[in-house]
Amino acid sequence: MIRPCRALRFAGALALWGVLPAPRLAAQAGSPDAALVYRQFAARVVKIQSIEKRSGAKSAIGSGFFVSPDGHVVTNYHVVNELVNLPERYRAELVDGAEQVRAVEVVALDVVHDLAVLQVAPAGDPWFALAPIRPDRGTRLYSMGHPHDLGLSIVEGTFNGLLEHTLYPKIHFTGSLNPGMSGGPAVTAAGEVVGVNVSTAGDQVSFLVPVERVIALVDEARRPGYTRPDSLLQTVGEQLLRYQDEYLARLFADSTRTVTLGGYQVPTEPAPFFKCWGDASHSRAQPYEAIEHQCSTDDYVFISGEQWSGVLTLRHTVLSTRELNRHRFYALLTEQFAGDGFEFQSREVVTAPRCATGNVAHGALTLKTVYCTRRYRKLPGLYDVFFKAATLGDPSSGLITTLTLSGVTFENARRVVERFLGSLGRAAAADVAGTP
Amino acid sequence: MIVEVLDRRAGVRQRVPLRAYPASIGRGYDNDVILDDRYADARHARIEWDGHGGLVLIDQGSVNGLLDPMTGQRSWQVPVRAGLEVRIGRTVLRFVDPATTLEPALRLETGPDAGGAEARPVRAVAVIAGTGVLLALNTWLGKTDRVRLSGLMGDALVALLMVMVWAGAWALVNRITQHRFRFLEHMYIPCVVLAGFLLATGGEEWLSFLVPNGVGWGTLAGILVLALATWGLAAHLARVATISRPAQWLWSLGIIGALSGVAYLSADGDRPDFGGASGNTPLKPLTARLIPTTTPAAFLTRVDGLKGEVDELGEAPEEEGEAEEE
Numbered sequence: 001m002i003r004p005c006r007a008l009r010f011a012g013a014l015a016l017w018g019v020l021p022a023p024r025l026a027a028q029a030g031s032p033d034a035a036l037v038y039r040q041f042a043a044r045v046v047k048i049q050s051i052e053k054r055s056g057a058k059s060a061i062g063s064g065f066f067v068s069p070d071g072h073v074v075t076n077y078h079v080v081n082e083l084v085n086l087p088e089r090y091r092a093e094l095v096d097g098a099e100q101v102r103a104v105e106v107v108a109l110d111v112v113h114d115l116a117v118l119q120v121a122p123a124g125d126p127w128f129a130l131a132p133i134r135p136d137r138g139t140r141l142y143s144m145g146h147p148h149d150l151g152l153s154i155v156e157g158t159f160n161g162l163l164e165h166t167l168y169p170k171i172h173f174t175g176s177l178n179p180g181m182s183g184g185p186a187v188t189a190a191g192e193v194v195g196v197n198v199s200t201a202g203d204q205v206s207f208l209v210p211v212e213r214v215i216a217l218v219d220e221a222r223r224p225g226y227t228r229p230d231s232l233l234q235t236v237g238e239q240l241l242r243y244q245d246e247y248l249a250r251l252f253a254d255s256t257r258t259v260t261l262g263g264y265q266v267p268t269e270p271a272p273f274f275k276c277w278g279d280a281s282h283s284r285a286q287p288y289e290a291i292e293h294q295c296s297t298d299d300y301v302f303i304s305g306e307q308w309s310g311v312l313t314l315r316h317t318v319l320s321t322r323e324l325n326r327h328r329f330y331a332l333l334t335e336q337f338a339g340d341g342f343e344f345q346s347r348e349v350v351t352a353p354r355c356a357t358g359n360v361a362h363g364a365l366t367l368k369t370v371y372c373t374r375r376y377r378k379l380p381g382l383y384d385v386f387f388k389a390a391t392l393g394d395p396s397s398g399l400i401t402t403l404t405l406s407g408v409t410f411e412n413a414r415r416v417v418e419r420f421l422g423s424l425g426r427a428a429a430a431d432v433a434g435t436p
Numbered sequence: 437m438i439v440e441v442l443d444r445r446a447g448v449r450q451r452v453p454l455r456a457y458p459a460s461i462g463r464g465y466d467n468d469v470i471l472d473d474r475y476a477d478a479r480h481a482r483i484e485w486d487g488h489g490g491l492v493l494i495d496q497g498s499v500n501g502l503l504d505p506m507t508g509q510r511s512w513q514v515p516v517r518a519g520l521e522v523r524i525g526r527t528v529l530r531f532v533d534p535a536t537t538l539e540p541a542l543r544l545e546t547g548p549d550a551g552g553a554e555a556r557p558v559r560a561v562a563v564i565a566g567t568g569v570l571l572a573l574n575t576w577l578g579k580t581d582r583v584r585l586s587g588l589m590g591d592a593l594v595a596l597l598m599v600m601v602w603a604g605a606w607a608l609v610n611r612i613t614q615h616r617f618r619f620l621e622h623m624y625i626p627c628v629v630l631a632g633f634l635l636a637t638g639g640e641e642w643l644s645f646l647v648p649n650g651v652g653w654g655t656l657a658g659i660l661v662l663a664l665a666t667w668g669l670a671a672h673l674a675r676v677a678t679i680s681r682p683a684q685w686l687w688s689l690g691i692i693g694a695l696s697g698v699a700y701l702s703a704d705g706d707r708p709d710f711g712g713a714s715g716n717t718p719l720k721p722l723t724a725r726l727i728p729t730t731t732p733a734a735f736l737t738r739v740d741g742l743k744g745e746v747d748e749l750g751e752a753p754e755e756e757g758e759a760e761e762e
Contacts, residue, residue, distance in 0.1 A: 287582050324580070326721035332580035338716040351749035356738045357648035357717050361729035368648075368719055371739045375750035383746065393724030410743045414736060421732050 033189045037142045038154045041191050044126050045144045045152060045184055047095040048075050048104070048118070050082045054089070063145035063184030063197065064094065064118065067130055067218050071123030074214055075183030076198055077109050077116045078302045084109065084232040085304045085378070094120050097152070107228045108221035111236045112243045112301055112310075113168060113213045114198050116183075117221040128185060128193050130215045135159045135194060143175055143197055143208075145184025155181070157204070159194060167247055167273045167299040167310075171195045171208035237379035240301065240309060244382075244408045247271070251312075251416055256423040262291045262318035264391070264399040267423040270314070273297055287323035288332060292316070301407065307349040309382070309407025314420070315340075320397035333398045337390050340402045342374065350374045350384060359392070364426040366392045371417065373410065385413035389424065399424075437483075437491060437516060439469050440530040453534065457491065458484035461524065462498075475500050475525025483516060491516040500525055560624040567599075567627040568592050570634050599626045610676045618675050629668040636660045641718040646728060648717055649738065666692045 045065045049058040062079030066072070073094060082090040083106055094104045108117040135141075139159040147153055157175015173186060177200045184197045186208050195208025220226065229235045251270045259268040269276050276295040296313040303309055317336060321329050342353055355372040367389045376382040388402040403420050405413050439461070441450040452469045459468040464478035471480070477498035486492040493514045495502050501510040503523040514522060518533035572592040576583065603622040610618050640657035647653075670688035673679065679687070 285581070288580070323582075327577045328580060330719050330721040331578050333719045335580060337719055341716075351746050354742045354745040354749070356735070356742055358735040358738065359646075359648065359727050359729045360732050360735045362732050366724040366727055366729055368645075368717060369735055370717060371735075371742070373742050373746055375746040377750055380750070390719055392719065392722070392727055395721055398719075414739060417739075418732070418736060 033140065034142060034154055034156050037187065037189060037191065038144070041128070041187060042144065042152055042154075043097045044128055046073060046097070047146045047149075047152075048073070048079050048183060049093055049095065050080060051091050051093060052082075052089060053091060059090065061146060061149050061180055062182040063180065065144075065183075065185045065193075066125045066127035067117075067193075067214070068127055068222060069123060070222070071120040071125070072107075072127075072218060072221060073104065073118040073120055074185075074196060074218065075116050075118060076196065076209075077111050077114045079183045080106055080109075080116050080118070081302070081304050084236060087232070092118065094118070096125065105228070106232055108217055108226075109232060109235060109239075110213065110217045111239050111303065113209050113217075114302060115196065115209055115214060115217050117217055119221075128187070128191065130193055130211055130218060132212050132215065133188070133192050133194055135188060137161050139188065141173060141175065141186045141188060141194055143173065143177060143181065143184060143186040143206075145177075145181030145197055147178035147180045149180050153181075157186075157206070162210070163207070163298075165273050165275055165298070167297055169210050169213075170198075171210055173197075173206045173208045174204045175206055176200075176204055177206035233378060236303065237381065240303075240379060240407050241381055241409065243301070243310065244412060247273075247310075248405075248408060248412045248416060252419045252423070256419060258423055258425075259293060260427040261293055261316055261399070262320060263397065263427050264316075264318060265423075265425040265427045266293065266316045266399070266401060267314070267420055268293065269295055270312075273299070274312075288319055288321040288329070291318040303379075303407075304349070306346045307376075309376075311404065311406045314401070314403045316399060316401045318397065318399050322396065324396075326395035329396060329398075333390055333400065336400050337368070337388065340386065340388050340400075342372065342384060342386060342404075345384075349377055351377060353384075360389075360421075362421065362424065365424060367421075367424070368392055369421070373413070376407070379407075381409055382407050383410050383413060384408075385410075385417070387417045387420065389421065437518075438532040438534055440532055441469070441471070442521075442528045442530060446528075451532075454483065458482050460496075461493075461529070462496075469529075471524060471527050473525040473527045476527065480524055486515065493522060498524075557620060560620050563624055563631070564596075564627045567631045567634075568596050570631055571595050574634055574638075595630070599623065599630065602626055606672050606676060613676050613678075621675060622672060625668045625671045629664050632664040633661050636664075642720060645718050645720040645722075662692060662696060 045063060048062045048064045050060040051057065052059045059082060060079065062075055064073045064075035064079070067074050077084070080092050083092050092104050092106070094102050096102070102120050104118040104120045106116055107119045109115065137158075137160060141157055141159050143155045143157060144152060145155075147155075155175050155177065157173050160172040160174050163170045163172050171186075171194065173195070175186075177197050181197045182199075185193045186195050186197060187193050193211050193214070195210050196214060198207050198209050200206040252267065256267050257269050258265050260266075274295045274297055276293065278291070278293040280289070280291040282289040292315070294313065294315040297311070299310060300308050301310040319329075319333060319336065321332070324332065351374050353372045353374040355370055358369050360367045360369045369387070369389045371385070371387045373383050373385045376384075384404075384406045385408065386402065386404045388400065390401075391399045401424065403417060405416060408416075437454050439452045439454060440448045441452070443449040454468060460479060460482050461467055461469040461471065461476075462478050462480035463471055463473065463476045467479070477496065477500075479496050480498045481496055481502060482494050483491055484494065493502060493516050495512045502512070502514055503510055505521050505523040505528050508523075514520065516531050518531060518536065520531045522529050522531075569592075572588050575591040576588050579588075600623065603619060603626060606622040607617040607619040610616060610622065636657045640653045644653040666685070666688045669691060670684040673684045673687055674681070677684075
């Protein structure tokens with residue numbers, strides 16, 4: 001499970017990350033390049049801190065870098081998300097290499113790619129000129145930032161290409177990124193920005209936002225006549241709406257791919273950016289067998305510390321028994337069916353869920369169907385949806401299937417569920433025979 | 437005037453009608469009201485006419501005097517009226533007017549409730565055993581892992597043991613108030629309630645399986661169970677206390693109402709399932725043919741209705757939306 005390289009939260013975050021093993025690549029540092037890169041470019045990298053107005057203390061820190069002679073600074077959206085979500089409670093400031101503190105303002109953001117452009121006055125700091133670049137796999141990169149607020153650091157690592165099976169491009173950076181480095185640049189030895197530090201999966205597996213996305217956002221912010229949106233949160237909402245329209249259109253796009261699972265035909269791999277896994281279990285301790293198949297995306301969109309979106313998962317479980325009588329088997333199905341639901345999110349960000357339950361006849365299947373939805377409070381037009389269905393009527397086998405969508409419009413979710421429901425069925429006899 | 441000698445729990449130990457005055461009160465055997473109290477004088481006090489048609493209680497120079505039972509204040513002379521309470525030594529006396537109107541006699545209960553289980557022990561034992569079997573069956577059908585018979589019996593026995601503790605407590609109270617335990621009856625009552633509860637929840641599951649999304653089956657079953665609990669408590673009260681039948685029901689209703697009110701208020705405010713729109717629904721082993729179904733399109737039409745519901749929740753200010761969930 002990929003965890004976001006969230007901006008450093010005090011105490012708790014420090015304790016959590018304190019137990020991480022020391023970065024191995026850094027141990028063999030001492031390459032003259034790193035020292036050179038640091039000397040040449042350190043002044044272009046800054047620390048960004050989010051300040052809670054009433055306490056006057058920092059609530060989160062991250063990194064950023066200058067990208068224009070006019071005082072534009074790039075960082076991650078998640079570093080400054082508090083300013084976007086609660087502008088009345090937070091402000092941001094920038095600490096440069098000379099320990100000078102300056103106020104900054106968010107002027108543009110890209111919530112999907114986790115980017116934000118800030119502006120600082122007065123301008124005149126050294127800056128990185130951005131240009132599209134696609135280094136060779138294995139190229140040495142230097143990532144800079146403020147890990148755990150310990151001061152500007154440089155981390156050496158390698159470029160490992162773009163991730164496969166993702167909804168939007170991300171660079172796989174083999175190097176150790178830590179909280180606080182979010183928003184810092186990863187550059188080549190020549191100082192060309194390749195990407196922006198964004199998240200880590202632990203150990204040496206880290207991710208960068210490709211520079212192309214940064215260029216697009218910076219160009220937009222520097223376009224003559226560009227004005228900062230009145231409500232940044234509204235911009236977040238609009239971007240999420242556009243994003244979900246785009247990726248849901250690609251879902252179950254052409255003919256739905258299906259897989260046969262214990263006598264049932266179920267949809268799988270709704271789009272190439274999904275990863276699917278499966279497993280079957282039969283332990284002697286259990287009086288039943290379970291076959292599982294699930295698909296999900298690695299991508300999700302960070303909105304705030306309390307809310308994330310863009311998660312899409314589907315899971316099928318086929319249960320069968322030779323031991324349990326029908327009543328006990330259905331108690332098992334009920335138990336498994338009840339297990340699925342929404343991930344908890346604060347009532348401040350989502351409404352209570354509302355559900356519809358039905359008994360549906362679909363082809364050869366009789367299904368119990370449950371459709372639940374809840375609405376985003378601050379981002380109108382966006383909903384979370386989960387749909388689950390269980391087959392009925394068979395005394396010793398049953399399919400339970402769940403589809404979860406988050407941060408989508410009501411209509412899109414309904415359309416996807418309709419297609420999903422439509423693709424469920426009983427496997428043809430030949431298929432069943434073929435399954436081991 | 438009648439003098440009531442009260443015991444420590446304010447119960448009446450002795451009633452002495454006074455017919456002629458002056459009348460004397462004290463520890464001596466020649467008194468009209470004889471007190472068994474080492475703190476009272478042999479001739480403690482006297483009641484006589486005050487000359488205006490009233491009576492007065494006069495201290496006869498006793499050691500401890502006439503005391504106000506509430507304040508402990510000593511008086512030498514107290515005008516006597518109905519309802520007056522006076523402490524002499526460690527004894528409290530109450531004066532009662534013989535003309536006091538009384539409430540009508542309580543009717544002796546002869547219905548099946550009151551004559552009850554003791555009159556029909558076979559029925560009581562059958563109900564108790566039946567509840568045990570129902571509990572064991574319920575546990576067994578709900579178990580999804582391998583189980584041994586002993587495990588199932590264990591669960592049922594633990595439940596019955598708890599019922600026995602409950603019945604025992606009532607029986608003890610019964611022994612105090614009525615000098616009879618009536619344990620079997622107090623055992624029979626919670627078993628009926630428990631069996632009713634199991635049947636109501638079981639029935640509710642089947643109904644909400646067959647007819648989802650319509651009726652608030654859960655609420656219905658809840659009301660049924662609460663009514664049963666109220667009956668149970670009233671039946672316990674009928675055995676331990678000598679209060680009228682409406683009073684039993686009122687007390688019972690009040691207690692059950694208050695308890696469920698407290699439970700409702702202290703339950704987590706987050707109740708997304710409230711109102712029958714449940715995300716968790718039971719699955720039952722019924723032949724597909726017998727299950728009433730709709731088409732996917734009809735189901736999705738109902739789904740469309742959810743948009744309005746969550747939009748309404750979303751548009752309401754946070755606090756209000758929250759309150760609605762409470």
